[in-house]
Structures are given as structure tokens and as C-alpha cells.
Amino acid sequence: MSLSLYNKKRNFEATPEPAGKEKSSKNALRFVVQKHDASSLHYDFRLELMGVLKSWAVPKGPSLNPADKRLAMQVEDHPYAYRNFEGIIPEGNYGAGTVIIWDEGTYELANPDLTKDATEKEVEKSIKSGNLKFVLHGKKLKGVFTLLQLKRDKSGKSWLLVKKEDEYSGDAAITLQNASVRSGKTIAQVAVENGTTPNHPEESTAATKTKKSSAKGAATKRTATKTKAASKKATSTKLDAKTLNLQLKLKSKEETIALNKQELTLTSLDKLYWKKEGFSKGHMLNYYLQVAPYLLPYLLGRPQSLHRYPNGIDAAGFYQKDMLGKVPEWIVMHEDFSESTNEPVHYLVCTNEASLIYMANLGCIELHPWHSRIQSVNNPDWCLIDLDPDTGNTYDQVVETAQVIKKILDDIGAASYPKTSGSTGLHIYIPLGAKWSYEESKELAETVVTLANRELPHTTSLERNPDKRKGKIYLDFLQNRETQTAAAPYSLRPKPGVPVSTPLHWDEVKQGLTPTAFTATTIIERLKTEGDLFKPVLGRGINLGKVLAKAQMLLT
Numbered sequence: 001m002s003l004s005l006y007n008k009k010r011n012f013e014a015t016p017e018p019a020g021k022e023k024s025s026k027n028a029l030r031f032v033v034q035k036h037d038a039s040s041l042h043y044d045f046r047l048e049l050m051g052v053l054k055s056w057a058v059p060k061g062p063s064l065n066p067a068d069k070r071l072a073m074q075v076e077d078h079p080y081a082y083r084n085f086e087g088i089i090p091e092g093n094y095g096a097g098t099v100i101i102w103d104e105g106t107y108e109l110a111n112p113d114l115t116k117d118a119t120e121k122e123v124e125k126s127i128k129s130g131n132l133k134f135v136l137h138g139k140k141l142k143g144v145f146t147l148l149q150l151k152r153d154k155s156g157k158s159w160l161l162v163k164k165e166d167e168y169s170g171d172a173a174i175t176l177q178n179a180s181v182r183s184g185k186t187i188a189q190v191a192v193e194n195g196t197t198p199n200h201p202e203e204s205t206a207a208t209k210t211k212k213s214s215a216k217g218a219a220t221k222r223t224a225t226k227t228k229a230a231s232k233k234a235t236s237t238k239l240d241a242k243t244l245n246l247q248l249k250l251k252s253k254e255e256t257i258a259l260n261k262q263e264l265t266l267t268s269l270d271k272l273y274w275k276k277e278g279f280s281k282g283h284m285l286n287y288y289l290q291v292a293p294y295l296l297p298y299l300l301g302r303p304q305s306l307h308r309y310p311n312g313i314d315a316a317g318f319y320q321k322d323m324l325g326k327v328p329e330w331i332v333m334h335e336d337f338s339e340s341t342n343e344p345v346h347y348l349v350c351t352n353e354a355s356l357i358y359m360a361n362l363g364c365i366e367l368h369p370w371h372s373r374i375q376s377v378n379n380p381d382w383c384l385i386d387l388d389p390d391t392g393n394t395y396d397q398v399v400e401t402a403q404v405i406k407k408i409l410d411d412i413g414a415a416s417y418p419k420t421s422g423s424t425g426l427h428i429y430i431p432l433g434a435k436w437s438y439e440e441s442k443e444l445a446e447t448v449v450t451l452a453n454r455e456l457p458h459t460t461s462l463e464r465n466p467d468k469r470k471g472k473i474y475l476d477f478l479q480n481r482e483t484q485t486a487a488a489p490y491s492l493r494p495k496p497g498v499p500v501s502t503p504l505h506w507d508e509v510k511q512g513l514t515p516t517a518f519t520a521t522t523i524i525e526r527l528k529t530e531g532d533l534f535k536p537v538l539g540r541g542i543n544l545g546k547v548l549a550k551a552q553m554l555l556t
Helices: 004-008 080-084 116-129 187-193 201-212 229-235 241-245 281-298 353-361 395-411 438-455 523-530 544-555
Strands: 029-037 041-049 052-058 069-079 087-089 097-108 131-138 142-149 158-163 255-259 262-266 272-274 306-308 318-320 332-338 343-349 382-388 417-420 426-431 473-476
Touching (some): 029 131, 029 187, 041 080, 041 097, 041 116, 052 080, 052 158, 069 080, 069 332, 116 131, 255 353, 281 353, 281 523, 382 395, 395 426, 395 438, 438 473
Antiparallel strands (some): 029 041, 029 097, 052 069, 142 158, 255 262, 306 318, 332 343, 382 426, 382 473, 417 426
């Protein structure tokens, strides 16, 4: 055990964090979980061991659900006194941001009869072996947990924090309990009281509310939300002026163009992606160059699940998510831990026209962005309700369902914006403004579609399995989860006719509408006259708390 790295990273004249000195508790071993609003919002999980706190950074925070395998990156040992630290690490210091004591208590091994010294030796041995099973006695976290080291990570720093099945396990989203167990204050409240603002949108929103409700009304200086350089690059909406008029000549199989100071060699331009329509890969690339000003706002800063059709729509396509080692250095990537494969996934992030055309050149006919951006990855910009008809449904029935959902959303005060899926269904978006969690977004969608299903029980279903909902439209609310995607507005779809997923006025959602009403050859004129109908989706967003309360009242 050593605190040398901890001390080396800190200037104790500039930070209120405790200096590194070894010290132990007198009785039971202690644990603490600190919520840390640094450059990335995360939870620091710490276990007392031989005079120090063994520490892991958990990006998504602990979970009570045994199915959740939360990535935990081991970091340097911290001093025992750090378990009492709650406050501000000033800007310019390592880990700058607000820290609260999210949970604390004692821990033990499964064998509670061991002495403290014997327990510590067993814990040390288990950590070295890469498999530590322990019991937490906290205020929020209770019961059996396991830390498992990922053997494929040669650095040895990647672990999984997993809740074991017991009387304390369940589906409750424990991280929604966001206040300190010491002070009762949130990240936002601690930040405001210390004259600063949180680093992340969800905390900033709470900080604004805290500030407005302060009885003292004291003015405090607000600092700009800090994001990583990559985040700034990924979310810039400044377009390359050359793109607005750039079109490929299509006189050869290959052309090289310059976009955003990057040179792109575009290949197989003569390959017919839509044979019946005579629409080639080159035509597709020209389409995306034309619609880039309208499309990019829904792609910028978002990890992408690539759906590639390198041989056109008549051949099988495939999904590609992990792009590590497969893209040029200028491509921005976002790392996310896959709980299904127990491995990190490096998603391509769309940052500009060059990355858009790079994806299209890979054969990405359709574009599938996340609902959230990398600087607010746990907070989606919109809530999605996906109407997915069965083969026996007519599109008029889809329209009827959309109209019912529109009325429900109007009744609960939620603005909504429809678009054709470009395939067989219809998408309804509700703007959230990156102020709410995925869990809250999913709860809203589930509540709304439950109400809709009550009104249309004979034509709609909440059953996901197609075999169990024959002849019924699936009201899909489960898309509202991290890493889930849907075809972007103005994305082409790999279907006959070269259809486009097209935003609509609500008065266009009427009997006679078809899912493939707009195509690559008709959408351009529509954009010239209508503009981007989906623009409000990226606006301020609804007050989800009030809207959800109204929706839940309708359920009773």
C-alpha cells in the first residue's frame, strides 16, 4: 500500500483534499462512495485496507441489479481521511470539481468471524487474485457485492462491480438518490454554496434551481460548463462552407475530396446500392453532402452504431460498433462498457461533415446515432416513442395510433414531433434538453404508450415479441436506453424507393400517409420550402417532472 502517487498528483496548498497519511479505523473496516463531478461525472468506490482506501472510479455508479456489470477502473490508493472529504476541488487541480459523500458504512467478507487483521489479509489476497466478494453495510448500498478484474486488460485496472442476488438486490435505480448521506446536499447545492457551478448539464440544471430558491439570494459567479476537447470538437455546429455546394462529379469509380481539412478517398462510386432505382453509392454520398446542414445537428457529438450495406440493399447488411484500430486518427471515439459482452466498446462519434461522409463511404446507408451526446452521455436530448407495425397492420392504423398518442401528449403538456421512420413505422420525439436521465425518459414513454394501448387495445400492444402480438402495432418505449438508436432525421433507409426518414407537421399525420412518402429525390425541395421541422427537438425541452406527474394521474 502506498500513497506516493496520490501525493504526487496533488498540490495540498491549492486543494482542500487531505494529505496522504496512512491511518486505520479502530473497529470495523470502512467503505465510502463519493459522487465526483469532475471532467466526467462518476462515483469513486473506496474500501479501507491496511491504512489506505483502495479506490475504483465507477462511471455509471453502483447498481442493485445483479444483471448490471458496472465498469470500475482502479485508481491510486487514497488516504483513510479522504472518506470525510466533501467539497470543491478547485479548477486547475487534479480531479477538479465537486465531491459529495454519496454513501458510507462498513464492510466485511462473507466470513464475519475473522478478526480485522485476518480480514484485511484476505481482502488483499482477493484483490491480487482479481476476485473480491464482500458485504456492504451502508445507508444506500447493502448486501453482497463482487469486484471482478477483467483479465483481458493488461493494465489490470479494469474491474466489474456487480451486486449479488440477495434480499437487497432489485431493479431500483439507486443512483437517483443523489444527495450526500452526510450533509443531505446534492452536487448542485454544494457547488452553488461554494460559488461555482457543476461540470455537467444534469447537475447544472439542479444548481440553477438551487440558486433561484436560495433565501439569501446571494449572487455567485457561474463558470462555463467544462467539457473535454473532444466533446467541444464533437458538438460544434459550424459547417464547412464548401460542403454546401460540394457534389461529387461521379465520372469515375473513385474521387478524393477535402472536408474539414481532411482528405477523403471515396470508393466504388458506381456501385448500385438501389439497383431498381439506378441509385448508386455516389448518388447516396451526394445526397448526404446536400442534406448535411439539416442532418448534422442530430449526429454531432453522438456515438454511432454503424449499419453497413457495402453491397447495397439487396445484400445482407451488418452492424459494427467497436471501431478501435479501424478508423483514422482524426476520428473521435467514445468508449462505453458493454454489460452484455463484459468488454469496452469504442464507438465512432460524428463530429463534422468529414465524419458523416466517412461513415457513408463505409456503406452506412442509414445513420443510427445515440439519443445523448458524449458530454451528457447519461442524459438524452429526446424521448422516443417508436410505432412498429406488424405485417398485418395498415399504415392508416399507425396514423390512428400516432394521433391518439399526440392527444395524450397534448393533454399532459408535452410537445412532440413526428417523423416517418422511412421503413414501416413512425417515430414520435419529445424534447428533453439533456436534463433528465434515460430511466426517466423511459418511464415517460412507457406511461404514454400504456395510456394509448388502453384506448386502442385491438390494434396496439406492449408485447415486444412479434409472435405474441400478431396483427398489432408494437408501442416501443424500450428504445429509451443508453446505446439504443433510431434512424436519424433525414437518414436514408435501405428499402426500395430510396426512402428518407422525414420530419412531419402533425397535420400531415393523417389517413393516406405512407411510410415511404418522401425519398432522396423529393426531400431536397421539401427542405427548401419547409426547412428543418425537427429543430425544436433540440431545444429547451419539457419539464419532465410535471409532465410525468400529469401522465401518471391519467393512469389511475
